[in-house]
Amino acid sequence: MAIVLSSPEVDELGGALGALREWQYEGAPMQLHPGDLGWFWRFGAAATAAAVRTWSRDGRILAVGLLDGPDLLRLTTAPDARQDEELARRMAADLTGPERGVLPQGKVSVEAPRDALLQEVLRADGWDTGEPWTPLRRDLTEPVPDPGVRIEVVGPELATERAAVQRAAFDGSTYGEERWQAMAAGPLYAGARCLLARDARGRAVAMVTVWSAGPGRPGLLEPMGVHRDHRRRGHGRAITLAAAAALRELGASSALVCTPSANPGAVDTYASAGFRRMPEVPDRCREL
Ligand SMILES: CC(C)(COP(=O)(O)OP(=O)(O)OC[C@H]1O[C@@H](n2cnc3c(N)ncnc32)[C@H](O)[C@@H]1OP(=O)(O)O)[C@@H](O)C(=O)NCCC(=O)NCCS
Structure with missing residues (x-):
């Protein structure tokens, strides 16, 4: 055939x-x-x-x-x-x-x-x-350590704040609340979760979306970012730990992520949250 x-x-x-x-x-x-x-x-x-x-x-x-x-x-x-x-x-x-x-x-x-x-x-x-590109993987067999910051699950009421952190994390991003609504209305979002991290003053400083492929299968972080005014204070590590914990709750066997090898800080951030590098793929x- x-x-x-x-x-x-x-x-x-x-x-x-x-x-x-x-x-x-x-x-x-x-x-x-x-x-x-x-x-x-x-x-x-x-x-x-x-x-x-x-x-x-x-x-x-x-x-x-x-x-x-x-x-x-x-x-x-x-x-x-x-x-x-x-x-x-x-x-x-x-x-x-x-x-x-x-x-x-x-x-x-x-x-x-x-x-x-x-x-x-x-x-x-x-x-x-x-x-x-550098793929990284975190095992989820054992419970994930507490991220140590306030983590909220994003629903429609937090979509505006989540979208604002996205734009503040990625240069040139035009992501708005309507994009979150469209994403959350999609069939794949049933196995997903969006998280927002707040600092001690209650400001939204980091966000992540995690995607399950079903129980017993590797899940994915896409995207993850920290507000540019709040970097180098451990929020990247914290939201990544929260992402891993959420995937574990969703039944994922491991957490995967892939980032350009040249992305400053991203590989270090995932590594600091317990991810191990896999061989680079060009x-x-x-x-x-
Ligand atoms: C990459 C990013 C998430 C890091 O967030 P952050 O809050 O500054 O990271 P943390 O403070 O938690 O740092 C975690 C580790 O990474 C290291 N790190 C963070 N940024 C770094 C940088 N620019 N250069 C070198 N190391 C860096 C820290 O030293 C720390 O290492 P340690 O645990 O060994 O001390 C943030 O810069 C970002 O949002 N960038 C744009 C979006 C992006 O690239 N997302 C990932 C795409 S897949």
């Missing part, structure tokens, strides 16, 4: 979400997580569907991609399809070849699991090594 590339409609997204959930298992190399789609859902259901691509054979989804920006495709495959040569070649052709229909012209990047055959095929097709990039 041939491999079929599809762009699902909103009401067809369930297959891709279910597959992504199923593919998360303890010990898997860092890969696209349902939480990445949950976070993308801040742009709404239609935009999320428009950003998703699937590759299937005989009706079974073998790979899911998310256009996390017009020139960046983040993807993963079913664990048993990582070394599937027909799939890797078809995906490479869809990304690079004359009939490509996934990425625009210009400089583009692809993020794929480090053990995917696609990595080799893209390298052979002339793709370069791009920005290095994006693949090239000019199309």
